[in-house]
Amino acid sequence: MSKKKIIIAAIILIVSIVLALATAIYRSQKAFRCDYDGTRIIPIYEVDIMLKEGKFMRFCSIYCARAWFQGNASRVDAVLVTDEITGEKLDADIAFFVESDVVTVKATQNRIHVFKDKTHALSHARQYNGKLVDNPFKLANARIQRYPQ
Ligand SMILES: [Zn+2]
CATH class of the missing domain: 1.20.5 (Single alpha-helices involved in coiled-coils or other helix-helix interfaces)
Structure with missing residues (x-):
């Protein structure tokens, strides 16, 4: 050659x-882009929605996932959110949600934070002018009642 x-x-x-x-x-x-608005997903804030038809969708923030969920709740089998302290994925039914002054994802201005432990949730709320809010992903067939009446 x-x-x-x-x-x-x-x-x-x-x-x-x-x-x-x-x-x-x-x-x-x-x-790794959000299925609602195309924003790049930061793993610590990711929300995954499992559909009854077997697919799953991923979102960059609670805001996007909630916006999508509102029109599609009947198709949803489970919602997995991420504990922002450990990065652990957990069922939305057992997570604690705090709305505070801190924005997680700039593109969406999401201010809802997810915690596995109530202590972490309350200390974030204390530090950043926040309050505990209801699970934004209430399924008709919810297995666990989060907030006792
Ligand atoms: Zn998004």
């Missing part, structure tokens, strides 16, 4: 590697 052919082969190889990488990066970024 001549030098020229080797160089051409090398260029083709490099170009195809770069293309493959670019495609992989593009796909992975696309996978």
Whole structure:
């Protein structure tokens, strides 16, 4: 093989590697965008909604998930929210929600925060002028009653 052919082969190889990488990066970024408004999802604030038809949708914030949920509640099987202290995913039925002055996702101006522990929820509320709010994702078939009357 001549030098020229080797160089051409090398260029083709490099170009195809770069293309493959670019495609992989593009796909992975696309996978982590909000299904409601396309905002990039920050894992600590992610909300996942499982549908009865077996699919699941992911959202960047409580606001987006709630906006989508309001028109589609009958299709929803379960809502998973993220404890913003540990990053742990938990059922919305057992999470604590606090509305405070702190914005989680700038694009949506979401101010509802999710906590697994009531102590964390209350201390966030105390620090940032917040209050406990109801689970925004009330399912008709809710298994657990969150706030005893
Ligand atoms: Zn969103």
